[in-house]
Each structure stands twice: as C-alpha cells, then as structure tokens.
Amino acid sequence: MATKLKPTDVxxxxxxxxxxxxxxxxxxxxxxxxxxxxxxxxxxxxxxxDEIRNNVRDWPMSVQKAQQEVPTHRVSATANTTRAGSHxxxxxxxxxxxxxxxxxxxxxxxxxxxxxxxTRRYGASRVPKxxxxxxxxxxxxxxxxxxxxxxxxxxxxxxxxxxxxxxDPRGNIFEGPRARPYPMPPLRSTGFIDLMAAAARxxxxxxxxxxxxxxxxxxxxxxxxxxxxxxxKGGCHVDAKNGxxxxxxxxxxxxxxxxxxTRAHVTSIDTDNQGRVTGVTYVTDGEEFIQPAxxxxxxxxxxxxxxxxxxxxxxxxxxxxxxxxxxxxxxxFSHAQGAGVTALFPFNINAWYGxxxxxxxxxxxxxxxxxxxxxxxxxxxxxxxxxxRRPIAAAGMGTFGxxxxxxxxxxxxxxxxxxxxxxxxxxxxxxxxxxxxxxLDPTVKDPxxxxxxxxxxxxxxxxxKVTAHTQARMIEWYEAAGAIATQANPLGTMGPTxxxxxxxxxxxxxxxxxxxEWGFSHEVPNLGVLGASVMGTSGARxxxxxxxxxxxxxxxxxxxxxxxxxx
Amino acid sequence: MPHDKKPGVSRRDLLKRAGMxxxxxxxxxxxxxxxxxxxxxxxxxxxxxxxxxxxxxAAVRREPTENLTASESDLLEAICALIIPTDAxxxxxxxxxxxxxxxxxxxxxxxxxxxxxxxxxxxxxRYARSSRGGPFLELPERDQISVLIDVETGAATGFTxxxxxxxxxxxxxxxxxxxxxxxxxxxxxFVGWDLLGYPGVRTNVSxxxxxxxxxxxxxxxxxxxxxxxxxxxxxxxxxxxxxxSSVSSAAPESVSHGD
Numbered sequence: 001m002a003t004k005l006k007p008t009d010v011x012x013x014x015x016x017x018x019x020x021x022x023x024x025x026x027x028x029x030x031x032x033x034x035x036x037x038x039x040x041x042x043x044x045x046x047x048x049x050d051e052i053r054n055n056v057r058d059w060p061m062s063v064q065k066a067q068q069e070v071p072t073h074r075v076s077a078t079a080n081t082t083r084a085g086s087h088x089x090x091x092x093x094x095x096x097x098x099x100x101x102x103x104x105x106x107x108x109x110x111x112x113x114x115x116x117x118x119t120r121r122y123g124a125s126r127v128p129k130x131x132x133x134x135x136x137x138x139x140x141x142x143x144x145x146x147x148x149x150x151x152x153x154x155x156x157x158x159x160x161x162x163x164x165x166x167x168d169p170r171g172n173i174f175e176g177p178r179a180r181p182y183p184m185p186p187l188r189s190t191g192f193i194d195l196m197a198a199a200a201r202x203x204x205x206x207x208x209x210x211x212x213x214x215x216x217x218x219x220x221x222x223x224x225x226x227x228x229x230x231x232x233k234g235g236c237h238v239d240a241k242n243g244x245x246x247x248x249x250x251x252x253x254x255x256x257x258x259x260x261x262t263r264a265h266v267t268s269i270d271t272d273n274q275g276r277v278t279g280v281t282y283v284t285d286g287e288e289f290i291q292p293a294x295x296x297x298x299x300x301x302x303x304x305x306x307x308x309x310x311x312x313x314x315x316x317x318x319x320x321x322x323x324x325x326x327x328x329x330x331x332x333f334s335h336a337q338g339a340g341v342t343a344l345f346p347f348n349i350n351a352w353y354g355x356x357x358x359x360x361x362x363x364x365x366x367x368x369x370x371x372x373x374x375x376x377x378x379x380x381x382x383x384x385x386x387x388x389r390r391p392i393a394a395a396g397m398g399t400f401g402x403x404x405x406x407x408x409x410x411x412x413x414x415x416x417x418x419x420x421x422x423x424x425x426x427x428x429x430x431x432x433x434x435x436x437x438x439x440l441d442p443t444v445k446d447p448x449x450x451x452x453x454x455x456x457x458x459x460x461x462x463x464x465k466v467t468a469h470t471q472a473r474m475i476e477w478y479e480a481a482g483a484i485a486t487q488a489n490p491l492g493t494m495g496p497t498x499x500x501x502x503x504x505x506x507x508x509x510x511x512x513x514x515x516x517e518w519g520f521s522h523e524v525p526n527l528g529v530l531g532a533s534v535m536g537t538s539g540a541r542x543x544x545x546x547x548x549x550x551x552x553x554x555x556x557x558x559x560x561x562x563x564x565x566x567x
Numbered sequence: 568m569p570h571d572k573k574p575g576v577s578r579r580d581l582l583k584r585a586g587m588x589x590x591x592x593x594x595x596x597x598x599x600x601x602x603x604x605x606x607x608x609x610x611x612x613x614x615x616x617x618x619x620x621x622x623x624x625a626a627v628r629r630e631p632t633e634n635l636t637a638s639e640s641d642l643l644e645a646i647c648a649l650i651i652p653t654d655a656x657x658x659x660x661x662x663x664x665x666x667x668x669x670x671x672x673x674x675x676x677x678x679x680x681x682x683x684x685x686x687x688x689x690x691x692x693r694y695a696r697s698s699r700g701g702p703f704l705e706l707p708e709r710d711q712i713s714v715l716i717d718v719e720t721g722a723a724t725g726f727t728x729x730x731x732x733x734x735x736x737x738x739x740x741x742x743x744x745x746x747x748x749x750x751x752x753x754x755x756x757f758v759g760w761d762l763l764g765y766p767g768v769r770t771n772v773s774x775x776x777x778x779x780x781x782x783x784x785x786x787x788x789x790x791x792x793x794x795x796x797x798x799x800x801x802x803x804x805x806x807x808x809x810x811x812s813s814v815s816s817a818a819p820e821s822v823s824h825g826d
Contacts, residue, residue: 048796049768052747191779227772353772391746391765406650418763
C-alpha cells in the first residue's frame with residue numbers, strides 16, 4: 001500500500017544538471033519544492049584519485065539505478081538490438097556533474113537557426129534529406145541572460161570572445177555577443193597546450209582557452225582547481241568543479257523551501273481525468289510513496305525522460321503522458337562526439353596531469369563559421385586539445401600499427417611513448433532524422449519489471465561528412481605541431497551517450513514538439529520537462545550549460561506565471 | 568584507419584616475432600603450489616639501462632590464491648608475464664602481481680568473469696596439448712607465444728566462446744593489475760607506474776609541473792595513502808548488472824566520452 005505524502009507545490013524528478021539548477025529560482029520565489037533524487041549525497045571524501053574505481057568500475061560506491069536501466073540500441077528498425085555494458089550517466093545529488101568534464105559552452109548563434117540560416121545562405125535543398133530539424137523557438141539573444149545567470153551562480157571560467165559585439169581575439173571570435181565577461185579567467189595552459197596554440201596560429205586559425213564550470217581561482221569560497229589528473233569521470237576532492245550539489249541546491253535548501261529526498265526511484269507521473277498531472281509515485285527500498293504536487297518538472301536524463309513519459313499511461317494519455325501527438329521519443333540523436341584523432345609526438349608532452357577542460361579550442365571549422373557553398377554538407381566541429389592522461393588508459397593506447405598490442409616489442413613501445421600521445425576531442429553538428437527515435441524495449445526490463453529505453457538511431461551522411469572534414473583539419477593541426485603519426489578514430493554508434501538529445505523536443509508547433517517554448521508540455525499544462533531532451537540541435541559543443549540555462553528559464557517562467565500554470 | 572606510412576602488423580609478423588623471442592632472456596616458469604612463494608627468477612642483467620637493483624626484485628613472492636585453483640593461477644601468471652614480459656628493460660606484469668589483482672577481483676568486481684576464466688584456461692590448455700603437443704606451461708616460450716597469438720586472433724580451436732574475447736579480457740585485466748592503483752593488489756612496488764614513467768598520484772599539481780621537459784620524481788603514492796579518501800571496495804562483491812535477457816549479448820559499445 002503506497003503512503004500518500006503531504007502535497008507540495010512542485011516536485012522535481014532528478015537533481016542533476018537540470019533539476020538541480022531549477023530548484024533555486026523556484027525556492028527563491030517562495031515556492032515549496034520536493035526534489036526527488038535516485039542517488040545520494042556524495043562528498044569530496046568519496047572522490048579518490050583512483051582510475052580503477054572511477055574509470056574502470058563506474059563508481060561502485062554510488063547508487064547504480066542508471067546501471068540497471070541501460071538502454072538497448074539498434075541502428076535501424078530492422079537491425080539487431082544490442083545492449084551496452086554500462087550507462088554513461090550516474091545517480092547522485094548533482095548527477096553526472098559530479099564526474100563530468102565540466103566544459104561549459106554557450107551554443108553559437110547558428111545552432112538556434114540551422115534550418116532558416118542554411119536555407120537563406122545555401123538554399124532549402126541543403127537541409128539534409130530526412131532530417132526533422134527545426135529552428136529553435138527563439139535565438140541566442142533570448143537565452144543570453146540565462147547563460148549569464150548560470151555562469152555567475154555556479155561559476156564558469158573562460159575568456160570572452162565577443163563582449164556586446166566587440167570581438168576579443170583571446171576568446172572565441174565566433175561566439176555570440178555576451179553582456180559580461182566570464183566570472184573567472186580561463187583555466188591555465190600547459191607547455192603542450194601552448195605548443196598546440198602556437199601551431200594553430202601558424203595555420204591562420206583562432207585558438208582560445210575553452211570555458212569550464214571549474215574554478216580557475218577561489219570562487220564563492222571554494223578552492224581553485226588542483227589540476228591533479230583525475231577529473232575525467234572523477235569527482236573533485238577540493239570542490240572546484242561547480243555542480244548544483246555545491247551551488248544551487250544548497251542555496252535552495254537555505255531558503256527553507258527545498259526538501260531533498262534521496263534514494264527515491266520515480267516509477268510514474270500520475271494524472272487526473274482532466275489530463276493534468278497530480279504528482280508522482282516513487283519507490284525507496286521497496287516501499288511505495290505518492291508525492292502529490294501542483295506542478296511536476298521532469299528532469300532525469302534524456303533516456304529516462306522519454307521512458308518515464310511512455311511508462312506513465314492513463315485514460316487521458318493511453319500512449320504515454322504528453323504523447324497524444326506521438327512525439328515523445330522523436331527527434332532523438334546522440335551527439336557525434338566520437339571520431340577523435342590521436343597523434344604521436346617524438347617527445348614527452350607531460351600530460352600526466354591536468355584535466356579535460358584544460359585545453360585549447362579551434363572553432364574555425366564549427367557550425368557555419370566557414371563557407372559551405374562548394375561543400376555537400378552543413379555544420380562542422382569544434383576541435384579541442386586537452387591535458388588528460390591516466391596510467392591504465394595510457395598503457396591501453398593504440399600503437400599506430402607499429403607493434404602488436406602485447407609482448408616484448410609492445411612493452412618497449414609503451415615505455416617510450418606512454419607520454420607522447422594526445423587525443424583530440426571533436427564535437428560535431430548532429431541533426432535529428434525521421435528514422436532515429438526512442439521507445440520502450442519490448443523485452444528487456446529493469447529489476448522492477450519496467451521496460452528499459454530502446455534507441456533506434458544511426459548517423460547519416462551529413463554527420464559522416466562533417467567527421468571526415470574535421471578529422472582532416474585536426475590531422476593538419478597535429479602535424480603542424482610536430483606529430484610524427486596520427487590516427488583517425490571511428491565515429492562509433494548512436495548508442496547510449498553522455499550527449500543524448502531529443503525525445504521531448506521544444507518548439508511552438510504541438511504537432512512536432514512535446515514541450516512549448518517555455519519547456520511546458522503542449523498537452524499537459526502543469527508538466528515541465530528539463531534537460532537536453534528538449535534540445536532540437538546539438539551545436540558542436542557540450543550541452544550542459546545550455547541545459548542549465550534552459551532549466552533556469554523554465555523555472556523562472558513557472559515562478560512568474562504560477563497561477564496560469566497551476567489553474 | 569591509421570594515417571601512418573608504416574604498415575600494420577600482420578599475424579605473420581607476430582609469428583616471426585614469437586620465433587625470435589626464444590633468443591631473448593626469459594624467465595623460467597616453475598609451477599608452484601598456491602601459497603608457496605617459490606617462483607623465483609635470477610634477476611635482470613644489469614646492462615646499465617635496466618632497472619636499478621633496488622627495483623629489480625630478486626624473487627617474486629606469490630600470494631595465496633583467493634579464487635583461482637593452483638593450476639589456473641600458474642597459467643594466469645604465465646599469460647600475464649607473456650603479455651607484459653620481464654626483460655632487460657625492467658619488471659613486467661609478474662613483478663607487478665597482475666595475476667594477484669585478477670585473482671582477488673574475481674571474488675569481487677570481476678566475479679561475473681570467473682566462468683569465462685575457468686572455461687578459457689581449460690580450453691587454452693587443451694589447445695596447447697592438441698596443437699603443440701604438451702601442457703602450456705611446459706612448452707618453450709616461443710610456442711607459448713604462438714599459442715597466445717592463436718587465441719588472440721581467434722585461430723585457436725576448442726573454445727566454447729570466442730578465443731579472441733578471452734584473450735582481450737585477460738589482456739585488459741592484466742593492464743588493470745599492472746597499471747592500476749596498488750590498493751587493489753597489483754602494481755606492486757609501483758613497478759607498473761615506473762614502467763610508464765607516470766610520476767604518481769598527487770592531489771595538487773603546480774604550473775611548473777605541467778611545462779614541457781620537466782622531469783618529475785615518482786612519489787610512489789597510492790590514492791589511499793592520502794587519508795582523506797573513503798576507501799574503495801577491493802574485495803567485497805559489488806552490484807552485479809543485469810544482463811540483457813533476450814537481447815543478443817554484444818561487446819560493450821564504445822561509450823562516447825565528454826560530459
């Protein structure tokens with residue numbers, strides 16, 4: 001028998017990058033919030049610099065809900081289904097921001113207007129065939145204030161490249177205008193990163209230090225980064241990585257309006273006969289609870305957002321909540337972030353320390369920053385070179401075809417070259433397509449008996465062409481810096497990923513989008529959805545800051561329009 | 568595809584190399600009873616480039632096994648030592664105690680791999696006898712290497728699953744045991760980190776430490792030598808993930824990195 005709890009104003013499902021930010025503007029407006037989180041609080045004591053625990057064994061000390069719900073994947077509706085060994089995300093207060101790379105980019109202006117800008121510049125025929133891409137319901141200028149808010153509330157380090165229209169070549173000259181500089185200067189450089197930046201300038205490109213939600217100096221009383229080398233899938237032992245667990249959530253708790261409930265595994269969003277949500281049902285240690293609320297904000301990860309909506313069936317929504325237009329799960333895509341390039345240098349580059357957010361970017365070949373008139377694709381990629389190495393991964397490196405992968409000859413190769421390789425990270429424009437979608441797996445279930453999410457998706461010609469072009473540019477860059485061998489790595493599949501978009505896309509048209517321009521369901525007025533699941537294009541950079549800016553914006557809209565949403 | 572002028576390494580190259588390996592200095596493999604620290608080698612010849620005497624263990628002390636049988640343990644020791652050999656350049660997986668790491672983990676985080684190890688060892692032994700005419704441990708080193716190449720490339724017969732997957736698993740775990748934190752029972756005396764030139768776990772890194780050309784002195788610290796960190800589980804069983812019931816089991820897809 002489920003225990004019915006005291007009603008609250010808003011229940012937030014998931015206190016990660018999105019939900020963990022949304023709670024603050026709500027609490028500050030005097031709205032009572034219950035934040036349900038499947039994981040627990042973790043502290044700096046839990047963040048040992050241990051490659052086996054963090055990178056090999058996926059944080060065995062944390063709540064492993066996500067690991068029991070790994071989505072299945074098939075490249076098309078007629079292909080075989082496979083299941084990855086692990087889920088890339090984690091459950092905790094703060095979610096995957098505990099161990100993410102913390103690269104905190106704003107999208108570029110083009111990313112909001114891919115369809116109209118492509119049509120204007122090259123003609124409508126240049127929008128890739130089969131793509132379901134739409135322009136966002138607003139442009140960068142609408143989101144600028146929210147980006148700014150989140151950058152200062154949480155703490156982002158970086159170098160502005162466009163301050164109110166004035167270009168600063170130390171930053172990204174292709175970024176849209178910003179009202180203020182970053183609250184902190186960028187993370188420091190390294191000897192190798194200096195070398196790469198000089199090589200990029202030699203090619204006539206515009207290298208710059210990328211933005212990170214990591215303290216480059218003491219900020220809000222928290223320490224500066226220690227550059228210890230275990231940031232990649234590791235938590236910060238000095239609280240210099242600025243997730244919501246350190247910033248927005250504690251601040252919301254201080255107002256007395258936020259109640260955090262950990263180890264709460266939400267199993268359904270509940271509705272009444274009028275088609276409004278009434279709250280959620282969750283399970284903790286086998287015991288069931290009902291949390292009534294006037295508004296529900298769904299802010300789990302992309303796969304779980306679609307899955308929970310499809311699992312929440314009712315008389316008003318027989319095909320899943322907010323799915324009477326059949327749009328839940330549509331417009332899905334995994335960011336084309338594979339296909340890096342690995343280079344071998346004839347000298348040690350001293351990359352044993354640092355972090356993935358400590359690096360140098362080139363945006364000359366991203367978005368529509370170069371002329372595509374004579375090309376047969378749109379978009380591009382952000383080239384990123386960083387200082388990141390740990391011993392097991394270093395020993396597991398490829399050998400550029402020079403030796404086998406074990407034995408005496410291999411050992412000699414590794415002894416010489418363990419600190420001589422570098423792998424660039426290239427994030428590429430990725431679009432939604434007709435045949436790429438999420439639904440429920442017909443056979444695979446989680447331990448509670450609920451179907452897991454199924455991904456049906458594959459990269460298309462446009463992503464593959466962007467891949468080939470950006471890898472060629474990256475090889476050119478490495479060779480200019482003195483690399484003696486390079487290897488272009490495969491793009492991979494559209495299986496479970498840290499950058500998963502769509503499924504509950506945002507847009508004005510209810511026929512093709514799940515949520516409206518404010519992040520509230522077209523079909524269920526008191527249901528909001530937060531996360532990259534509302535994003536319709538990826539841009540060529542990490543989604544988290546955009547997710548957080550959108551979360552703040554949806555929460556602020558709710559606070560300002562409380563009566564309209566709740567009546 | 569490798570963007571490199573050098574051709575890839577073919578199986579023929581591997582076999583040629585295996586034949587040549589017989590000329591190299593090898594460590595006699597003496598099967599030992601579990602718990603009896605008798606596996607010894609004569610140390611590494613000092614060619615001036617080898618490891619300093621204080622890092623070249625005169626004897627490798629084997630720990631009591633926790634999960635493998637004595638004969639499985641002997642096989643694993645031999646395979647690990649062929650994957651990362653001990654040679655004139657210094658210690659390898661044997662001195663790092665990679666096999667000890669694997670044996671211990673098979674009762675915890677790697678428990679799900681235990682049946683694959685048991686079946687794989689049995690198949691390897693059968694294949695060695697049928698194809699090379701003797702027990703694996705009694706074959707000359709070049710034959711041991713060529714047997715492992717057959718397993719690695721999938722040419723070996725008599726395996727219930729994929730021989731290549733078995734080899735890849737043992738190699739992956741050997742790397743973890745040699746280059747992971749010593750807390751888990753491998754990387755003994757930090758020989759794995761010294762092999763790579765990894766200067767060790769630090770909690771604070773200075774700007775000077777990240778310049779080109781600096782030579783950092785290895786500090787030989789485990790993560791858990793810093794008292795602030797909650798210890799990971801080295802032995803206890805950790806949550807086992809559900810398998811994909813009716814879904815065909817596949818090698819884990821590469822999970823994209825990034826945040």
